[in-house]
Structure formats: structure tokens, C-alpha cells
Amino acid sequence: MLTLPPLSLYIHIPWCVQKCPYCDFNSHGQHGQLPQQEYVDALLADLDADLGYVQGRALRSIFIGGGTPSLFSAEQIGRLLAGVEARVPFDCGIEVTMEANPGTLEHDDLKAYRAAGITRLSMGVQSFDGDKLKALGRIHGKDEAIAAAQSATAAGFNSFNLDLMHGLPNQSLTQALADIRQAGELMPPHLSWYQLTIEPNTLFYSKPPTLPDDEALWQIYQQGNQLLSQLGYVQYEISAYAKPGYQCQHNLNYWQFGDYIGIGCGSHGKITVPAEDRIFRTVKIKHPKGYLAALDVRYEVTDVAPEDRPLEYLMNRLRLLSPMPKLEFEQRTGLSSDLLINGMTKGAERGLVTDLGDAWQLTERGQMFVNDLLSQFCD
Structure with missing residues (x-):
């Protein structure tokens, strides 16, 4: 019997300093002043239109992704979260994650983000090797990545995640393991460690870099997993590792086929309505200009037919190792x-x-x- 699952909220902030050559997310390079206040107003109006999907539930988690959400000020992030809480109750101990780029963080302001309601940071480090960061189009260097992680610890966040990629252009096994060791020295409670893939509609797709061969990739994956285990990280999902008790609750809800409301341009949502034996997905207007110019919140709704539910559930749930x-x-x-x-x-x-x-x-x-x-x- 279909029952009402836990509910999360995904918030998309689409701007970044520049588009990375491997990125196929809905992100747009920053040109001039960002419309922070207008966009937060639009996000809250977007949520207002979706309040019927709440169905009496409290929010288990919030994830603010992008783009680079840390381009928005702590003041605007705080206004956004206060507006969300005024509309939907929060679970006790709710996890509120914000993605951040080490190259855009003003480290003295991390405490301000924490005061605004962020409980967890997810920082896109990708590598600590300067040459690899340049190849990936990242705007930060090794020192900035280290400083960002140290500042997250000093600011008192409940948890923080470092994103690391492997299988990078011309990356050796020694270089891949060095990235893990450097990350381990910073003691993040959570690590996302995943292989670079070449996606359509990216610069790397039109101009492919030279990547490690299959044998080298296997050696990196096998020995990287062993090293992460030695450092005290437990793999709980295909590309996620955590110290005990620090799994990402938001992503767990995704993989357990929970519900989530998606607000912001190009955001996706998944909603269950047990009384109608219905599961459906939503997608919001993709481009920031169109999203901000819309007189009402428009989006696509696609039902997940009963015959499609088993495979959709499995495609999510089998990412978890439990x-x-x-x-x-x-x-x-x-x-x-x-x-x-x-x-x-x-x-x-x-x-x-x-x-x-x-x-x-x-x-x-x-x-x-x-x-x-x-x-x-x-x-």
C-alpha cells in the first residue's frame, strides 16, 4: 500500500563565477550583479505554489545547490530559510546543506551562514592538485580548498562534505591517492568521491581530454576505497563515504525514494499522493530570465506510471549499500x-x-x- 514518505526540499541557485568544462548542471556564469533579493522572492513564491504537496509533513532536510549558492549573501540565505520555515515546519534536527565553492567563500563569513540556518556545507574541492584544478576550470587552488575546510571546522558546522573527483585528465594512481590523503588530513565528516565522466553539452564533450585507461581507473577505484576505509570512512552509497553518523540525510531521502519539493529554475521534484495512488515528478522553468519573468510558477508534471515504479525505485535504492x-x-x-x-x-x-x-x-x-x-x- 502506497504510504506518504519523508519530505525534503531542494533549492536551486543557478549562478556560478564561470561554467566548468565538465559540468552539465543547470548553471550559468555570473555576469554583473546577481538579482539576489528578486530571486529569493521568486523562490518563496515558487514554494507557495507547491504547498499543497506538503500534505502535513515537516521537512526532513533542505539542500541548496547550484551553480554556486555561496555567491548569495548570508543575509539573503537567512531570509530564504526563514521564509521556508514560515511556510513549512522543520523536523527537529533538520539537516540544511549549502553547496559552496572554495574560490567564492569569504571564510570570515562562514559563521554568518551558520547563523542564517545552514547546518552543513558541501564544498566542491574536486582535487588538491593545481594542474588538475586548472584542467577542470576551477577558480580555486589547493591553499583555498584547505583554508575553506579548516574554516568550516572552525565555524562549528554540524558536518561538512568535500567533493573529490578521480579519473581526471592524465591523473596517475599516486596523484589520486594523494588527493584522498590530503582530504583525510582535513577530517571532513563526509566525502563524495566519484569518477569524472564526460557528459553531452559540455566543453569536455566537444574537446575530450586524455583520461586514464580502464586498468588505471580500476586501480584508482580499488586502492582509493581501501585508503578511505583505512581513514575511517564507511562507504554507504556508490560515491559517498562518511564517518559513522554523518551520512547525508538529504541524499538518503533521494535514494530511499522519498519525496522532495524542488524550487528554483530547472529544479526537479518528486511527490507521492497516497489517496490518489499517484507518484509524479515536477520540473521548473530552466532559464533564470524565464523563471524570474514568469507571472506564475509554471512547470512540467509527469506521472510515474505503476509499471514504471519498480525500476525507478530500484535505480535510486540500489545506489545505497544497505x-x-x-x-x-x-x-x-x-x-x-x-x-x-x-x-x-x-x-x-x-x-x-x-x-x-x-x-x-x-x-x-x-x-x-x-x-x-x-x-x-x-x-
Whole structure:
């Protein structure tokens, strides 16, 4: 039976200093003064239009992503969060994350962001190697990245995350492991460590850099995982590692097929309405000019048909390494877990998954070949 899942809020701030050559997110280079007050007003009007989706729930988490949200002042971020809380209640101990670029942070102002209501920072470091940062189009250097992490600790945030990429142009195993060691010295409670991929509609797609070959990538991944474990990080998701108790609650809600309202240009949302046996996704106006000029909040709504729910759930849930409860599948999709038996049985025969009785658990092999398991449900 379909039940109402936890609710999160995603807020998109689309501007950044300059577009990175690997980035396919909805981000736009800053040209002149940013319309901070006007955009915050538009975000709150956007939320007003979506209040019916709340359905009596409190917010479990908020994630302010971009772009580079730290281009907005702490004053405007505080006004935004106060406006959200005036409209939707917050869970006790709500996690409020803001993405930040070490090259745009005024480190003395980190305490101001914390006072504004941010409880967790996610900083796009990507690498501590100066040559690699230049190749990635980043505007910060190693020293700024280190200073930003140290300032986050000094400012007293509940947690902070460092984003690191591997498989960078001409990156060696030694260089990749050096990035992890440097990050570990800064003692972030959370690390996102993921491979650079070349996406369409990016500069790297039209002018591909030279990347490590498959054997080198495997060595980086295997030895990087071992080093992260030695440093006390537990992998709980395909590309996420945390000290015990510091998993990102917002991302956990995504991967557990929870609900989230998306506000801001190009933002996505997912909403469950149990009374109508309905799950649907929303997408807001993509371009900042169009978003700010809209007289009303317009967006696309796409229903997730019952026959599509199993694969959509699995594509999210199998990013997590924890057991997948059969009851959770039923509550989040409104369908019987018996629908998964044939696919999971085939997966078990290939050594990808184990049936624990009340849950399914990816094997170590299954963690490496999730797409092979998903393919059992694509017929």
C-alpha cells in the first residue's frame, strides 16, 4: 500500500563565477550583479505554489545547490530559510546543506551562514592538485580548498562534505591517492568521491581530454576505497563515504525514494499522493530570465506510471549499500514486492544479490555491477 514518505526540499541557485568544462548542471556564469533579493522572492513564491504537496509533513532536510549558492549573501540565505520555515515546519534536527565553492567563500563569513540556518556545507574541492584544478576550470587552488575546510571546522558546522573527483585528465594512481590523503588530513565528516565522466553539452564533450585507461581507473577505484576505509570512512552509497553518523540525510531521502519539493529554475521534484495512488515528478522553468519573468510558477508534471515504479525505485535504492527492505518497496511504490522476485532470483543466480527474507542485499559483486541487476527489470 502506497504510504506518504519523508519530505525534503531542494533549492536551486543557478549562478556560478564561470561554467566548468565538465559540468552539465543547470548553471550559468555570473555576469554583473546577481538579482539576489528578486530571486529569493521568486523562490518563496515558487514554494507557495507547491504547498499543497506538503500534505502535513515537516521537512526532513533542505539542500541548496547550484551553480554556486555561496555567491548569495548570508543575509539573503537567512531570509530564504526563514521564509521556508514560515511556510513549512522543520523536523527537529533538520539537516540544511549549502553547496559552496572554495574560490567564492569569504571564510570570515562562514559563521554568518551558520547563523542564517545552514547546518552543513558541501564544498566542491574536486582535487588538491593545481594542474588538475586548472584542467577542470576551477577558480580555486589547493591553499583555498584547505583554508575553506579548516574554516568550516572552525565555524562549528554540524558536518561538512568535500567533493573529490578521480579519473581526471592524465591523473596517475599516486596523484589520486594523494588527493584522498590530503582530504583525510582535513577530517571532513563526509566525502563524495566519484569518477569524472564526460557528459553531452559540455566543453569536455566537444574537446575530450586524455583520461586514464580502464586498468588505471580500476586501480584508482580499488586502492582509493581501501585508503578511505583505512581513514575511517564507511562507504554507504556508490560515491559517498562518511564517518559513522554523518551520512547525508538529504541524499538518503533521494535514494530511499522519498519525496522532495524542488524550487528554483530547472529544479526537479518528486511527490507521492497516497489517496490518489499517484507518484509524479515536477520540473521548473530552466532559464533564470524565464523563471524570474514568469507571472506564475509554471512547470512540467509527469506521472510515474505503476509499471514504471519498480525500476525507478530500484535505480535510486540500489545506489545505497544497505539492505533494501521489501516493506519499503511496497510502501514507496504501492506495489507488491512479489513483482521483484523473478528479477532478484536471476540476480542471485549471477551472484549480484542475496535474499535475506525481509530484504535484499547487494553482494560485493552486485555493488560493482548494479546495472547488470537493473537489466533484469527492464523487460
